[in-house]
Amino acid sequence: MELLKDMEKHDFEQLVVCQDRDAGLKAAVAIHSTARGPALGGTRMWPYASEYEAFKDVLRLARGMSYKNAMAGLPLGGGKGVIIGDPEKDKSEALFRTYGSFIDRLQGWYLTAEDVGTCPEDMDCIACGTKCVLGTTGKGGDPSPWTARGIRQGMKAALSRFCGKADLAGRVVAVQGVGHVGAFLCRLLAEDGAKLVVTDINQSRAEDIASALGAEKVAPEEIFDVSCDIFAPCALGAVVNDDSINRLKCSIVAGGANNVLAEERHGYELAERGILYAPDYAVNAGGVIFLADQLETYDPDKVMQRINGIYDTCMEIFGLAEKENLAPFVAADTIAEQRMAKGRAEN
Numbered sequence: 001m002e003l004l005k006d007m008e009k010h011d012f013e014q015l016v017v018c019q020d021r022d023a024g025l026k027a028a029v030a031i032h033s034t035a036r037g038p039a040l041g042g043t044r045m046w047p048y049a050s051e052y053e054a055f056k057d058v059l060r061l062a063r064g065m066s067y068k069n070a071m072a073g074l075p076l077g078g079g080k081g082v083i084i085g086d087p088e089k090d091k092s093e094a095l096f097r098t099y100g101s102f103i104d105r106l107q108g109w110y111l112t113a114e115d116v117g118t119c120p121e122d123m124d125c126i127a128c129g130t131k132c133v134l135g136t137t138g139k140g141g142d143p144s145p146w147t148a149r150g151i152r153q154g155m156k157a158a159l160s161r162f163c164g165k166a167d168l169a170g171r172v173v174a175v176q177g178v179g180h181v182g183a184f185l186c187r188l189l190a191e192d193g194a195k196l197v198v199t200d201i202n203q204s205r206a207e208d209i210a211s212a213l214g215a216e217k218v219a220p221e222e223i224f225d226v227s228c229d230i231f232a233p234c235a236l237g238a239v240v241n242d243d244s245i246n247r248l249k250c251s252i253v254a255g256g257a258n259n260v261l262a263e264e265r266h267g268y269e270l271a272e273r274g275i276l277y278a279p280d281y282a283v284n285a286g287g288v289i290f291l292a293d294q295l296e297t298y299d300p301d302k303v304m305q306r307i308n309g310i311y312d313t314c315m316e317i318f319g320l321a322e323k324e325n326l327a328p329f330v331a332a333d334t335i336a337e338q339r340m341a342k343g344r345a346e347n
């Protein structure tokens with residue numbers, strides 16, 4: 001990967017690499033765009049196999065945040081942070097505080113929050129180094145329940161588009177990953193009468209959800225082979241790939257994970273196979289809508305209204321896709337890019 005070439009191709013603004021030996025910190029922050037406002041996106045802690053993998057991930061995730069925030073109509077740009085480390089072993093107060101002080105040097109152009117491997121208590125530690133952090137325990141905490149609510153709206157829109165009925169009752173949903181988002185999503189879907197098939201590489205998490213909700217549990221590798229109405233990726237990205245795409249037996253792909261498509265061609269291939277893809281950043285924006293509201297005076301009614309609006313956003317995407325004969329991910333990018341260009345023109 002030639003970093004600057006890749007940054008130029010996708011018009012990234014900044015990539016900051018942070019190191020502190022005493023705190024054991026190795027991190028990177030990418031700002032893709034501030035055209036619509038300060039860049040908001042969470043911080044992921046993950047034991048990346050190499051620095052290259054971490055930089056690739058932070059750039060990809062930051063760009064996704066620009067599209068997500070623009071699609072959700074938020075006055076925010078897109079950014080992301082990654083900390084290289086194992087969240088089970090490598091966390092410390094000093095690590096997050098030091099990371100916070102690095103974020104502070106960006107003078108408000110990057111706002112962070114939770115992501116995979118980090119939690120509200122980690123945000124509290126980051127808050128010792130900077131004010132540019134959301135999702136602390138005192139300020140709303142975990143955004144996952146809101147993310148899950150938005151995904152449910154996206155699923156309903158996709159069902160409505162696919163079969164004319166936005167009703168989850170009796171639908172079979174295969175959920176990959178029952179961590180923060182996946183577990184909340186499962187509870188909401190069970191309330192709506194959906195039949196759940198769940199998996200997680202953390203066996204006890206999958207067992208807990210399966211027994212609490214009467215769901216079927218399968219091994220992680222088997223989730224792609226489950227016959228279902230909706231496949232809901234709620235673990236990591238790139239799960240629709242050369243291997244899995246031949247195995248999927250679903251009508252719809254809609255879930256919480258970011259960057260679900262390994263490559264763009266997989267988005268075209270889903271469309272060719274008659275599988276409706278609800279673009280990831282459109283359906284999983286509930287958490288960021290909730291976090292962004294903390295920048296103003298918290299108004300739960302406004303947050304719920306905006307999250308419910310994910311249904312209409314998805315219908316707009318599917319409508320454009322049909323009208324212009326586009327794959328839904330291309331239709332989503334078209335709408336988000338128009339909104340980013342408008343932000344750029346106004347700034």
Ligand SMILES: NC(=O)c1ccc[n+]([C@@H]2O[C@H](COP(=O)([O-])OP(=O)(O)OC[C@H]3O[C@@H](n4cnc5c(N)ncnc54)[C@H](O)[C@@H]3O)[C@@H](O)[C@H]2O)c1
Binds near residue numbers: 116145180182
């Ligand atoms: N937390 C949010 O509000 C939010 C918002 C938007 C998008 N997302 C995205 O949603 C996804 C899940 O986020 P989260 O906060 O629930 O993370 P999490 O770490 O709490 O949960 C992820 C779960 O996936 C499991 N997992 C990992 N690899 C797996 C595999 N190959 N097969 C099955 N299970 C696997 C993990 O064991 C874990 O239980 C991530 O991609 C994240 O970027 C999260």
